[in-house]
Amino acid sequence: MANQDISMMAHLMRRAGFGAPREELEARAAKGYEATVEELLHPEEQLALDRNEMMRYHPWVWRPGTLPGMGAAEWLHDMLNTKRPLEEKMALFWHQVFATGVSKVDHYDDVMDMIVKFREKGMGDYRELLIEMAKDPAMIYWLDNCENHATAVNENWGRELLELFSMGVGNYTETDVRECSRAFTGWTILPKLPRGPIGRHDWFFEYREEDHDDGEKTFLGVTGNLNGEDIIRIICDQPATPRFVARHLYNFFVADEAQVPAWSVTPPRDPAAIDLLSTTLVNSNYDIRSTLRVLFNSDFFKDARFAKLKSPAEVVVGTLRLVGGTEFPAPGIGNLSRQAGYMGQDLLNPPSVEGWHTGAEWINSGSLMQRVNFTAELVGDVRRPGIRVIIDRLQAQGTRTTAEVVDSCLDLLGPLEVSQGTRDGLIGFSEEGGNFSWDTAEHIQASTARVAELLQLIVATREYQFA
Amino acid sequence: MASTSKDPVLVVLQLTGGNDYLNTVIPYTNPLYRDYRPVVGIPEDKVLPLDDKAAFHPAMAPMKAIYERGDMAIIHGVGYPNAPRSHFRSMDIWHTCEPNKLGTEGWLGRATREIDPHKENVLTTVSFGPSLFRALALPGVPVACVDNLDIYGLLPGVSEQRQRARILHWFAHMYSPAIGSGPVMDYLGQTGLDTLQGADILKDAPKMYSSTVQYPETPIAKKLKGIAQVHMANFGTRIFYCDHGSFDSHSNQHGMHDKLWKDVSEGVACFFDDLREHGVGDNVIMLMFSEFGRRTRDNGSGTDHGSGGVAFVLGERVKGGQYSEFPSMKNEDLEQGDVVPNHDFRGLYSTILEDWMGLDAKPLVGGTFEKLAYLQ
Numbered sequence: 094m095a096n097q098d099i100s101m102m103a104h105l106m107r108r109a110g111f112g113a114p115r116e117e118l119e120a121r122a123a124k125g126y127e128a129t130v131e132e133l134l135h136p137e138e139q140l141a142l143d144r145n146e147m148m149r150y151h152p153w154v155w156r157p158g159t160l161p162g163m164g165a166a167e168w169l170h171d172m173l174n175t176k177r178p179l180e181e182k183m184a185l186f187w188h189q190v191f192a193t194g195v196s197k198v199d200h201y202d203d204v205m206d207m208i209v210k211f212r213e214k215g216m217g218d219y220r221e222l223l224i225e226m227a228k229d230p231a232m233i234y235w236l237d238n239c240e241n242h243a244t245a246v247n248e249n250w251g252r253e254l255l256e257l258f259s260m261g262v263g264n265y266t267e268t269d270v271r272e273c274s275r276a277f278t279g280w281t282i283l284p285k286l287p288r289g290p291i292g293r294h295d296w297f298f299e300y301r302e303e304d305h306d307d308g309e310k311t312f313l314g315v316t317g318n319l320n321g322e323d324i325i326r327i328i329c330d331q332p333a334t335p336r337f338v339a340r341h342l343y344n345f346f347v348a349d350e351a352q353v354p355a356w357s358v359t360p361p362r363d364p365a366a367i368d369l370l371s372t373t374l375v376n377s378n379y380d381i382r383s384t385l386r387v388l389f390n391s392d393f394f395k396d397a398r399f400a401k402l403k404s405p406a407e408v409v410v411g412t413l414r415l416v417g418g419t420e421f422p423a424p425g426i427g428n429l430s431r432q433a434g435y436m437g438q439d440l441l442n443p444p445s446v447e448g449w450h451t452g453a454e455w456i457n458s459g460s461l462m463q464r465v466n467f468t469a470e471l472v473g474d475v476r477r478p479g480i481r482v483i484i485d486r487l488q489a490q491g492t493r494t495t496a497e498v499v500d501s502c503l504d505l506l507g508p509l510e511v512s513q514g515t516r517d518g519l520i521g522f523s524e525e526g527g528n529f530s531w532d533t534a535e536h537i538q539a540s541t542a543r544v545a546e547l548l549q550l551i552v553a554t555r556e557y558q559f560a
Numbered sequence: 561m562a563s564t565s566k567d568p569v570l571v572v573l574q575l576t577g578g579n580d581y582l583n584t585v586i587p588y589t590n591p592l593y594r595d596y597r598p599v600v601g602i603p604e605d606k607v608l609p610l611d612d613k614a615a616f617h618p619a620m621a622p623m624k625a626i627y628e629r630g631d632m633a634i635i636h637g638v639g640y641p642n643a644p645r646s647h648f649r650s651m652d653i654w655h656t657c658e659p660n661k662l663g664t665e666g667w668l669g670r671a672t673r674e675i676d677p678h679k680e681n682v683l684t685t686v687s688f689g690p691s692l693f694r695a696l697a698l699p700g701v702p703v704a705c706v707d708n709l710d711i712y713g714l715l716p717g718v719s720e721q722r723q724r725a726r727i728l729h730w731f732a733h734m735y736s737p738a739i740g741s742g743p744v745m746d747y748l749g750q751t752g753l754d755t756l757q758g759a760d761i762l763k764d765a766p767k768m769y770s771s772t773v774q775y776p777e778t779p780i781a782k783k784l785k786g787i788a789q790v791h792m793a794n795f796g797t798r799i800f801y802c803d804h805g806s807f808d809s810h811s812n813q814h815g816m817h818d819k820l821w822k823d824v825s826e827g828v829a830c831f832f833d834d835l836r837e838h839g840v841g842d843n844v845i846m847l848m849f850s851e852f853g854r855r856t857r858d859n860g861s862g863t864d865h866g867s868g869g870v871a872f873v874l875g876e877r878v879k880g881g882q883y884s885e886f887p888s889m890k891n892e893d894l895e896q897g898d899v900v901p902n903h904d905f906r907g908l909y910s911t912i913l914e915d916w917m918g919l920d921a922k923p924l925v926g927g928t929f930e931k932l933a934y935l936q
Contacts, residue, residue, distance in 0.1 A: 240861050248865075445577075454692070466714065512741060514738045518734035555752065
């Protein structure tokens with residue numbers, strides 16, 4: 094099989110999923126690129142995960158009524174095991190856009206319910222998703238729409254809907270924020286029951302006619318007795334909206350863009366790509382699936398290999414899927430689910446409604462250290478099935494020079510593309526000990542240990558941080 | 561490391577999320593305060609009076625003790641014109657001093673470059689938190705970013721000494737600058753090298769520290785304790801940065817704001833007690849600020865995003881008292897329902913940069929702004 098095909102498939106799977114082990118890449122490449130894109134776009138054709146598995150071993154993930162502290166463990170388990178990688182990746186995408194966190198919601202169940210919605214609706218009609226979010230209990234609480242009353246307007250949701258979820262700064266006035274917020278008065282949640290011994294009770298959306306301001310409003314030039322649905326319709330008629338969504342998709346799937354607050358003043362990295370994606374959104378009536386199809390099959394996507402820094406979730410899930418051995422929800426999955434947080438992306442708990450700053454802003458001395466240390470520990474464990482496969486393949490090649498083994502390891506871990514300086518460093522480190530040979534038990538043991546250390550140094554490279 | 565223990569040191573504690581000025585330093589004798597805040601207003605018999613006009617929030621008793629010993633300047637009405645009332649935009653403005661365009665350089669990143677132009681010390685500026693604050697960001701300026709000081713180091717799993725030295729040697733080799741690799745790769749390379757060097761030095765700080773001060777088990781106290789440890793280890797760190805939050809009290813403000821100020825006040829008091837116990841507090845000041853104050857009127861449960869806020873500067877060498885003025889709360893003086901700032905935050909920065917750090921503030925904050933006399 095052409096190496097180019099494997100590289101392209103690895104690229105697609107890193108972006109549209111969380112990477113894949115070598116055998117899966119080979120099988121998918123044999124099937125073809127476009128066919129794989131179609132398969133990814135139709136998750137309903139793949140088996141869903143057994144929802145009972147986590148519950149069987151960690152009964153406190155049962156909703157409603159989650160003990161605090163399980164955190165994102167359930168979601169991590171889903172990301173590690175899903176047969177529907179794009180569905181899960183879209184959930185991560187929308188979680189980053191509609192960033193809602195337990196720091197305030199104090200209710201993992203309800204933030205997880207958002208993730209379930211993203212799975213169900215994340216590749217459908219964006220307008221429906223906006224309505225869904227406007228009625229989402231966690232979102233309503235997170236942005237205080239439960240405190241947005243006909244007699245006392247609270248602008249939090251109204252403002253972020255415009256600033257972060259649809260159009261972006263610069264496309265509306267302060268008056269529009271006010272009028273938008275008025276239109277969403279009365280969109281609230283049923284009164285909360287007090288916290289029970291094993292967690293909170295579920296929250297439910299409620300529309301309260303008597304608390305809705307039904308006076309005349311003027312929003313973005315449209316006057317009338319506007320309600321929330323009207324606001325979302327008007328927003329979606331604005332040319333700014335498809336462009337804003339397109340830019341989010343580009344930033345998440347193609348290449349790192351400036352941070353969201355800079356979009357009003359920084360042109361897109363690839364204006365033609367944003368034009369194409371935003372035209373597709375308009376022509377497809379905001380169908381995300383159609384837009385993703387165009388995106389993944391485009392040249393700008395295929396040419397963007399390693400043009401993105403991996404997010405911490407991609408580092409953690411991608412590396413765990415590569416090394417294997419964590420498919421079963423063993424004790425310790427709670428700790429694993431906190432690792433992305435230590436790298437700066439605490440899942441289900443974004444730092445603010447803006448979500449996480451991405452790209453180079455993922456990297457600082459602390460987060461880089463966490464990335465290196467976490468991934469190095471995993472790939473250095475030769476009992477892991479994914480590492481076993483790599484060592485078996487190397488062993489099957491027979492005696493090889495250091496340079497040959499370095500190249501094979503880079504290939505089997507990615508394929509990764511590294512600079513000359515990096516390759517020299519890997520060879521320099523591994524050269525001590527000479528050729529890798531596998532002819533005696535002693536040699537096998539020594540070569541295995543050397544490969545493990547080489548793999549550790551590979552995941553410590555700059556290049557491994559890119560998706 | 562070129563430093564003495566007596567170089568001036570700045571600790572920034574950012575109150576993220578928009579701290580409610582009017583419920584922090586409360587105009588408790590102003591009848592308008594009661595009118596505007598029927599729900600979140602604090603009753604007169606609960607506040608901690610500082611004088612006949614201003615009182616602290618009831619959760620701020622440890623802060624009041626610092627104020628009373630003359631170690632705290634309260635700076636009223638801090639902000640800037642045309643506040644956007646967005647957390648992110650406002651925090652960006654505070655971090656970059658760029659109110660009209662999107663800045664990428666942080667004011668303390670620039671200060672770090674002035675203090676250590678040849679990058680002789682990767683620990684000149686140390687950030688406590690999982691991610692880097694934009695105030696500290698400046699390409700090419702290293703800032704150590706520490707989450708947990710106790711387990712700070714690269715590849716701790718390779719325990720065998722010689723092999724560990726080898727792997728770190730080749731790590732450094734691979735992270736060395738290469739021509740034409742692009743800005744992101746360069747940034748990663750520099751970060752990797754700085755991490756390696758910073759970790760090597762920082763790992764000793766907790767071992768060298770002992771104290772009788774018992775910090776509470778709160779996130780902010782943990783960060784401040786880490787700052788005290790690194791300061792006492794004499795690594796030449798001149799700027800520390802940390803934050804606490806979220807102060808975004810749109811609803812249920814009472815319990816939330818109480819807890820926030822309890823944790824902050826206790827943590828800050830422990831920090832200064834710790835420095836005093838070790839006799840290393842005379843070259844440290846702390847700046848506390850928030851990206852904006854909140855609306856003058858409450859919304860029936862909390863307060864929405866506003867404009868003018870309050871800042872605090874603390875330390876043994878600070879000339880304690882209240883500076884600038886309480887902005888007027890009269891209806892006709894409010895702007896979009898908010899008290900109007902009367903002291904530009906860049907003047908606050910200029911006072912600290914010039915009168916404490918000994919730097920020329922103008923290029924760092926982008927202009928000349930009124931300074932106040934709490935550090936003279």
